[in-house]
Amino acid sequence: MDTADGRGTVYVYVLDGGEWVRTATIRDPWPAGDWGGNWGSALDLDGDLLVVGADGATAGSGTPGAIYAYHRTAEGWDEELVGEGGEGFGFGARIDDGTIVAAASSGDREATFWVFTIADPGWIGTPIQVPINQGEVTDWVYGIDVDGDSVAVATESGLWIGRIMPIG
Numbered sequence: 001m002d003t004a005d006g007r008g009t010v011y012v013y014v015l016d017g018g019e020w021v022r023t024a025t026i027r028d029p030w031p032a033g034d035w036g037g038n039w040g041s042a043l044d045l046d047g048d049l050l051v052v053g054a055d056g057a058t059a060g061s062g063t064p065g066a067i068y069a070y071h072r073t074a075e076g077w078d079e080e081l082v083g084e085g086g087e088g089f090g091f092g093a094r095i096d097d098g099t100i101v102a103a104a105s106s107g108d109r110e111a112t113f114w115v116f117t118i119a120d121p122g123w124i125g126t127p128i129q130v131p132i133n134q135g136e137v138t139d140w141v142y143g144i145d146v147d148g149d150s151v152a153v154a155t156e157s158g159l160w161i162g163r164i165m166p167i168g
Helices: none
Strands: 009-016 019-027 039-046 049-054 066-073 076-084 089-096 099-104 112-118 123-129 141-147 150-155 158-163
Touching: 009 039, 009 049, 019 076, 049 089, 066 089, 066 099, 076 099, 076 112, 076 123, 089 141, 099 141, 112 141, 112 150
Parallel strands: 039 089
Antiparallel strands: 009 019, 039 049, 049 066, 066 076, 089 099, 099 112, 112 123, 141 150, 150 158
16 A cells, blocks of 8 residues: 555566566556555456456445456556456455456355456456355355366355356
8 A cells, every 4th residue: 555645556576687676566546545445455467467456445335346457568557447346346356367256355245256257348257156055154255266267265164166167
């Protein structure tokens, strides 16, 4: 968090000749002085794609968390809003080979996570509810990761591992 104006900041470093060199500074897209909802609470980098989560409610009650994608270009990093959800959305965000998985830390007691894939004109999100055994209390997703077509999801009451099935 940048203490000067309250905006989150992501720094990108590249190993160059044995030294880590900062190549980019990406700022919270919310206006200065407006709390950006924990922008940067989740972060993952996969090649030229960077995913950033903002899991907290922004200024005002009930404002959703969000997931942003950044595409590295020759000129810098282009920002794109991937999706918004309930409070806590963006607590977990991972990317692998153009697939983003996202989770909420609160506000969603149905143990749901989202899978986003890139399409024209933007990202398409699909909600997936974690299978819950009969009689178990539903809970939210605490941790999430994606590798190819597989995803691992940790909830309050256990770990679920499954495959992402193609849509259509």
